[in-house]
Amino acid sequence: MLVLGLLLIGGWMFFSSPGADHQTPPTPVAGLRWQAPLPPTTHSDRFEATSVGAMCPQFPSLLSGGSETGNDSRITGVEDCLYLNIWAPADASNLPVMVWIHGGGNPIGHGGSYVGPRLATSQQVVVVTINPDNFGDGVVFPAMTAQQIFSDQANYNAVPVILGTNRDETALFMARNPEYTYTYFGIFSRLKDPAHYKRLVHYQSQAWKERGVDSLARLMRANGHPDVFAYRFDWDEEPSLLGFDLATALGAAHGLEIAFVFGEFERGMGLSYLYPGDEAQYRLSDSMMSYWAAFAWMTRSWTPRQSNAIWQVIHTSINIRERCQLYVNMFRRNAAWDETEYLSLGGSGCGEFDPKSLASF
Numbered sequence: 259m260l261v262l263g264l265l266l267i268g269g270w271m272f273f274s275s276p277g278a279d280h281q282t283p284p285t286p287v288a289g290l291r292w293q294a295p296l297p298p299t300t301h302s303d304r305f306e307a308t309s310v311g312a313m314c315p316q317f318p319s320l321l322s323g324g325s326e327t328g329n330d331s332r333i334t335g336v337e338d339c340l341y342l343n344i345w346a347p348a349d350a351s352n353l354p355v356m357v358w359i360h361g362g363g364n365p366i367g368h369g370g371s372y373v374g375p376r377l378a379t380s381q382q383v384v385v386v387t388i389n390p391d392n393f394g395d396g397v398v399f400p401a402m403t404a405q406q407i408f409s410d411q412a413n414y415n416a417v418p419v420i421l422g423t424n425r426d427e428t429a430l431f432m433a434r435n436p437e438y439t440y441t442y443f444g445i446f447s448r449l450k451d452p453a454h455y456k457r458l459v460h461y462q463s464q465a466w467k468e469r470g471v472d473s474l475a476r477l478m479r480a481n482g483h484p485d486v487f488a489y490r491f492d493w494d495e496e497p498s499l500l501g502f503d504l505a506t507a508l509g510a511a512h513g514l515e516i517a518f519v520f521g522e523f524e525r526g527m528g529l530s531y532l533y534p535g536d537e538a539q540y541r542l543s544d545s546m547m548s549y550w551a552a553f554a555w556m557t558r559s560w561t562p563r564q565s566n567a568i569w570q571v572i573h574t575s576i577n578i579r580e581r582c583q584l585y586v587n588m589f590r591r592n593a594a595w596d597e598t599e600y601l602s603l604g605g606s607g608c609g610e611f612d613p614k615s616l617a618s619f
Contacts (some may be wrong), residue, residue, distance in 0.1 A: 291337075310370030311341030314389050321360075321367045335368075345374035345385040354554035355384045361513060376521035380544075381551030408477045418485035419478065420553055421471040425492045426509035428462040433507040447502045456506070460587075487553070491515040493542060496532050504532060518543040519550055582608035583616040590617060 290296075313335035316322055322334055347353070356377070360367040374385030400407055407413045432438050433447075438455050440448045449455050471488050478486045493514070496504035508514065514532065517523045521543050523533045533539055585603055589595045590613055601607045 310343050311389065312336045312339045313368040313370065314339040316362075316366045319362075319366045321362050321371060339389050341369075341389065343369055343372075343374075343387045345378040347379050347382055347384075350382075350384060353382055353384050354551075355386060356550070356554050358385065358387045359390050360387065361516075372516070372520060373522045373525045374520060377519065377547050377551070380521065381547055383551050383554055404474060405477065408474050409481060411481050411483065416478075416483050416485075418487070418553065418556070419483070420487050420489065420550075421475055422489040422491065423463070423467045423471050424510040424512055424515055425490055426459050426463050426494070427466045427512045429459045429508050429510075430512040430514075432459065433504075433511070439507075446500055447507075449503075449507060452506055459509070489549075491518075493518070495534060495536075495538070497534050499531065508532070515546070518546045521547050578603075578606055578608070579611060579616075582611045586613045586616040 313322060315333050315335040315337060318332060318334050358369070358372055358374070360369050360371065362368075369387035369389045372387045374387065377383065378385040400413065402413070432455070438450055438458075440450055442448070467490070475486050475488055491514075492510050494505050494509035496508055498504060514529075517529065517533065518539075523535070523539070523543075524530050581603060582600070585600055585608065600613070601609050
């Protein structure tokens, strides 16, 4: 069988590759829903793997090319959607494979929205995007909470793990919320109270980080997992849009790191207006691609590649400065502030730190 792909920037991409589909396309689909996958269809002649696999059924959204208002009740996508999109360097052999499961909270999203040739060719890895069945039904995913899963190594494969969040995760869901923004003439947006907005984003994003990174990392470390790493994405250099300060309204919001990871700011998610296109942006993208790929190369199955991106082991216990800073940011501007408690916090106290120097806002 001859498989045809597309040659892009020094590497091959194969969309919907035969033998790489999750299951045989169900025809008719009735009677095969929620059943075990069938063996993949074989091909005896030429197969043109040159377009992304179909989107799974979902309501239209920005992730599916629909409206951001969410008022469209039509269903887009098809049930014959379980395919892999694969990007690989030219003459790839024995390379690490990086698999991307798209976002969207399970009901929306599409693996074809992510464009992988730059990551694959610059870092010498194979990049795969998929349309997953993300259901905690006890078959696809365990019917347990994340906390239950990661509290016992018997529940998961203890490979090296990266956990990460963005500093301003919740800003993505607040920047257009009329509770926090004005919109004039249906076009011009402004924050109602920037200081209040930034406080809410900060604390809600900290809670997100605790749920999605810190608590899980602690659980895995506590049950003996030796290779748990974490990061936080802080980039906030967006331009203004029609006078709307996106650096404040979005900052390091949910999902904005993805373009840096893939090294792709024009195609894919269609959010190029959020990025300034300057040298610093591309340097950061190069660094992030290198760090993520270095992680893939450092696993026990592969010989580490030469890279300046070295993942450092950092102890998870909070240091005294961090403890003092948390106290300052939680209590300094309200009646709960207790100077005596601050000075004696953590045994050694916070006397060496001026509260003003630790305040985040």
